[in-house]
Amino acid sequence: MRIVKAADWGMTRQVDYGTPEQIETVKRIVRDVRQKGDAAVQEYTLMHDKVGISSEQLRITESDVEAAYKRVEESFLTAIRQAADNIRRFHEKQKRTSWMEFQPDGTLLGQIVRPLKRVGVYVPGGKAAYPSSVLMNVIPAQVAGVPEIVMVTPPATGGTDGIDPYILVAAAEAGVKEMYRVGGAQAIAALAYGTETIAPVDKICGPGNIYVALAKREVFGVVDIDSIAGPSEIVVLADENARPSYVAADLLSQAEHDEMASAVLITNSPSLADAVSAEVDRQLAVLPRRDIAAASIEQYGAILIVDDLREGVKMVNEIAPEHLEILTEDPMEWVGSIENAGAIFLGAYSSEPVGDYFAGPNHIIPTNGTARFSSPVDVDMFMKKSSLIRYSKEALLANGKTIMELARHEGLEAHARAIEVRLRD
Amino acid sequence: MRIVKAADWGMTRQVDYGTPEQIETVKRIVRDVRQKGDAAVQEYTLMHDKVGISSEQLRITESDVEAAYKRVEESFLTAIRQAADNIRRFHEKQKRTSWMEFQPDGTLLGQIVRPLKRVGVYVPGGKAAYPSSVLMNVIPAQVAGVPEIVMVTPPATGGTDGIDPYILVAAAEAGVKEMYRVGGAQAIAALAYGTETIAPVDKICGPGNIYVALAKREVFGVVDIDSIAGPSEIVVLADENARPSYVAADLLSQAEHDEMASAVLITNSPSLADAVSAEVDRQLAVLPRRDIAAASIEQYGAILIVDDLREGVKMVNEIAPEHLEILTEDPMEWVGSIENAGAIFLGAYSSEPVGDYFAGPNHIIPTNGTARFSSPVDVDMFMKKSSLIRYSKEALLANGKTIMELARHEGLEAHARAIEVRLRD
Numbered sequence: 001m002r003i004v005k006a007a008d009w010g011m012t013r014q015v016d017y018g019t020p021e022q023i024e025t026v027k028r029i030v031r032d033v034r035q036k037g038d039a040a041v042q043e044y045t046l047m048h049d050k051v052g053i054s055s056e057q058l059r060i061t062e063s064d065v066e067a068a069y070k071r072v073e074e075s076f077l078t079a080i081r082q083a084a085d086n087i088r089r090f091h092e093k094q095k096r097t098s099w100m101e102f103q104p105d106g107t108l109l110g111q112i113v114r115p116l117k118r119v120g121v122y123v124p125g126g127k128a129a130y131p132s133s134v135l136m137n138v139i140p141a142q143v144a145g146v147p148e149i150v151m152v153t154p155p156a157t158g159g160t161d162g163i164d165p166y167i168l169v170a171a172a173e174a175g176v177k178e179m180y181r182v183g184g185a186q187a188i189a190a191l192a193y194g195t196e197t198i199a200p201v202d203k204i205c206g207p208g209n210i211y212v213a214l215a216k217r218e219v220f221g222v223v224d225i226d227s228i229a230g231p232s233e234i235v236v237l238a239d240e241n242a243r244p245s246y247v248a249a250d251l252l253s254q255a256e257h258d259e260m261a262s263a264v265l266i267t268n269s270p271s272l273a274d275a276v277s278a279e280v281d282r283q284l285a286v287l288p289r290r291d292i293a294a295a296s297i298e299q300y301g302a303i304l305i306v307d308d309l310r311e312g313v314k315m316v317n318e319i320a321p322e323h324l325e326i327l328t329e330d331p332m333e334w335v336g337s338i339e340n341a342g343a344i345f346l347g348a349y350s351s352e353p354v355g356d357y358f359a360g361p362n363h364i365i366p367t368n369g370t371a372r373f374s375s376p377v378d379v380d381m382f383m384k385k386s387s388l389i390r391y392s393k394e395a396l397l398a399n400g401k402t403i404m405e406l407a408r409h410e411g412l413e414a415h416a417r418a419i420e421v422r423l424r425d
Numbered sequence: 426m427r428i429v430k431a432a433d434w435g436m437t438r439q440v441d442y443g444t445p446e447q448i449e450t451v452k453r454i455v456r457d458v459r460q461k462g463d464a465a466v467q468e469y470t471l472m473h474d475k476v477g478i479s480s481e482q483l484r485i486t487e488s489d490v491e492a493a494y495k496r497v498e499e500s501f502l503t504a505i506r507q508a509a510d511n512i513r514r515f516h517e518k519q520k521r522t523s524w525m526e527f528q529p530d531g532t533l534l535g536q537i538v539r540p541l542k543r544v545g546v547y548v549p550g551g552k553a554a555y556p557s558s559v560l561m562n563v564i565p566a567q568v569a570g571v572p573e574i575v576m577v578t579p580p581a582t583g584g585t586d587g588i589d590p591y592i593l594v595a596a597a598e599a600g601v602k603e604m605y606r607v608g609g610a611q612a613i614a615a616l617a618y619g620t621e622t623i624a625p626v627d628k629i630c631g632p633g634n635i636y637v638a639l640a641k642r643e644v645f646g647v648v649d650i651d652s653i654a655g656p657s658e659i660v661v662l663a664d665e666n667a668r669p670s671y672v673a674a675d676l677l678s679q680a681e682h683d684e685m686a687s688a689v690l691i692t693n694s695p696s697l698a699d700a701v702s703a704e705v706d707r708q709l710a711v712l713p714r715r716d717i718a719a720a721s722i723e724q725y726g727a728i729l730i731v732d733d734l735r736e737g738v739k740m741v742n743e744i745a746p747e748h749l750e751i752l753t754e755d756p757m758e759w760v761g762s763i764e765n766a767g768a769i770f771l772g773a774y775s776s777e778p779v780g781d782y783f784a785g786p787n788h789i790i791p792t793n794g795t796a797r798f799s800s801p802v803d804v805d806m807f808m809k810k811s812s813l814i815r816y817s818k819e820a821l822l823a824n825g826k827t828i829m830e831l832a833r834h835e836g837l838e839a840h841a842r843a844i845e846v847r848l849r850d
Contacts, residue, residue, distance in 0.1 A: 079827045109785055116798055130835050202798040224798035249843040256839040288838045346815040353840040354816045357831040360534055361812035373541055373627040373649035375810035385800035387786035390771040391779045402504045406782040410555050413713045414681040415778040418674040
């Protein structure tokens with residue numbers, strides 16, 4: 001793994017916004033589903049997933065879910081339940097409540113905080129079908145109190161029965177009661193506009209391929225969407241106290257995701273840099289996904305040498321990584337100066353997979369520098385607020401003239417008169 | 426004003442996404458500013474605002490602000506300060522803090538909640554320059570603790586000195602210390618990418634014309650943006666207890682904003698419907714902005730008769746209005762069944778302008794049905810969260826195997842090995 005002086009390093013990431021042809025295809029699918037409903041969903045499912053499916057078969061039944069439970073190992077069920085408990089516990093801490101403030105003049109002001117009514121969660125098919133991502137998308141919505149959570153996932157090439165049982169079990173464990181066999185842009189369009197079989201939702205979340213991402217972009221505004229994830233990233237900030245084998249393993253756990261994934265070590269210790277570089281080579285050689293990990297390390301991986309950790313922190317803040325591990329003598333010392341990082345892992349035992357699967361915080365985290373202004377998925381993303389205003393007669397008498405002055409200053413006379421008509425009485 | 430049976434009414438709103446030519450123009454401006462910085466900003470300011478301006482003149486100086494203070498009336502200053510105090514007080518109630526949870530096995534989990542570092546607020550020029558909107562955009566960011574809040578506003582046709590003094594005073598009162606004379610798509614591009622004079626921001630908010638809206642859409646992802654506002658809307662839900670003159674005045678205060686604005690009364694009282702219809706005509710005739718208000722009422726206004734208020738509430742939830750006034754015998758009775766409304770005004774003295782200018786809640790509220798899934802501007806929109814995970818040796822020993830099982834199930838062996846390398850030691 002290459003070692004470079006921090007000052008000489010510059011990483012440029014590209015976000016895939018799709019080709020003009022892909023964008024055109026997605027616009028057509030969305031338009032057709034909006035106009036023709038189930039019929040268009042069936043047509044595109046046949047075309048893209050090579051699965052002929054009736055309207056009735058779109059819905060995944062309770063007996064499908066029961067059958068899935070019989071196909072998964074007991075140990076998997078235990079593991080997913082423990083993970084779900086931890087995730088639920090962490091997200092329950094985030095839940096906000098409505099609040100009101102009563103003023104002596106009779107005024108009441110407040111914010112009503114409520115869950116969205118209906119949310120759609122997209123789960124990709126094939127190898128990208130991760131039960132952990134099902135938990136991470138569904139549980140925050142469930143904790144928020146969303147009464148209707150709908151999962152959609154493409155019918156596998158195995159036909160209508162070929163959906164990964166682990167996905168169905170994870171969804172059921174997370175509390176999903178409504179699931180459909182539909183994927184791609186047609187699934188997103190169905191969730192946004194509704195069809196005869198699938199009622200429309202208020203928000204769509206979950207990862208997907210470029211067609212799914214473009215479809216989410218296309219329907220944004222009709223419904224809310226989550227942010228569109230870029231390739232995964234890790235930055236490890238370490239000093240000479242870090243164990244090279246741990247650092248290398250953590251870098252590789254990120255690199256194995258995707259050739260576009262990025263794994264970067266920032267250190268003030270040249271000897272750690274050398275040792276990690278050698279360890280990465282050693283561990284990489286015996287990794288099942290070594291081709292992917294090697295390409296990621298080659299293109300987007302680096303070991304950066306800084307003069308001191310303060311300079312390292314500055315680089316972290318510039319990169320604004322999705323995941324940051326701090327493996328220094330006293331990791332807590334640096335937390336206060338980390339301005340931009342989606343999730344911060346402290347110390348030798350907080351390897352990133354701890355957070356990916358189990359600890360409780362969400363693993364859907366801003367990528368590509370967007371931790372500068374956005375946050376990991378949480379309960380807030382499935383709630384909405386309404387302002388509440390009750391003005392009393394006394395309050396209006398006391399403040400009416402001031403309100404009228406401000407309205408008239410802005411040339412909005414009807415605003416002023418709406419106050420005046422009340423003051424006159 | 427026309428009266429229709431609720432069942433016979435259907436309103437379709439259009440959102441302006443710009444023409445292909447406008448989109449192309451905006452893309453070019455953004456690209457040029459990104460590449461050429463101040464020079465491109467100056468070029469487009471000359472082209473679109475007809476103002477020649479040097480790099481040095483872009484920044485609005487302290488003495489410009491002092492001069493503005495001398496030009497505004499004392500009563501305006503008093504009014505804007507009272508409004509700012511109320512807005513600040515309401516938004517301070519929303520502020521969240523970081524939290525942590527310590528578990529007996531040494532695990533630490535938490536969320537760090539922090540303000541964004543630098544935010545840009547766009548303020549339109551000309552007649553759309555509303556001091557109240559400056560307060561509503563800036564104060565939540567300031568309460569969030571954003572250290573750098575930057576305002577941009579186009580140089581008025583009067584030249585570099587022609588910026589509305591009320592805007593400068595409102596910005597200064599809200600706490601803005603950095604302001605620039607630049608508007609249009611070039612201002613948005615400068616905020617997103619930075620120029621020699623203007624440092625880049627993390628989020629851009631504030632209303633603007635179609636070019637500003639398209640530019641915000643274009644730079645979204647590089648920076649965060651607020652939602653793009655559609656035309657303003659009010660729904661009044663009223664029974665026979667409501668005063669027709671109040672209802673009519675409130676409907677007109679919305680209608681005067683814009684020909685695209687929408688003002689709708691929903692009532693179970695045919696006699697109220699008749700009385701409001703007559704009142705609207707009477708009040709409209711003597712309104713300064715009667716042409717605008719009349720066009721709005723004609724196109725997007727309606728009085729809907731429902732059989733009972735329960736049916737009215739159902740319609741409200743379908744419309745998901747920006748503003749909802751409840752003018753019934755006991756308004757509080759209905760709050761619990763209102764699922765979708767950006768701001769809810771209760772009772773005879775809570776006329777919408779009370780909230781537009783003064784009470785404290787934000788007047789930037791989701792339009793066009795998006796209250797189904799989004800919220801009025803608040804402090805949360807200027808904060809971001811990072812997850813914090815510190816796993817102990819004990820916790821990793823206890824849970825490591827479960828984590829490895831979940832990782833291996835997903836085919837991510839390097840994830841499992843990052844745990845394994847630690848368990849082995």
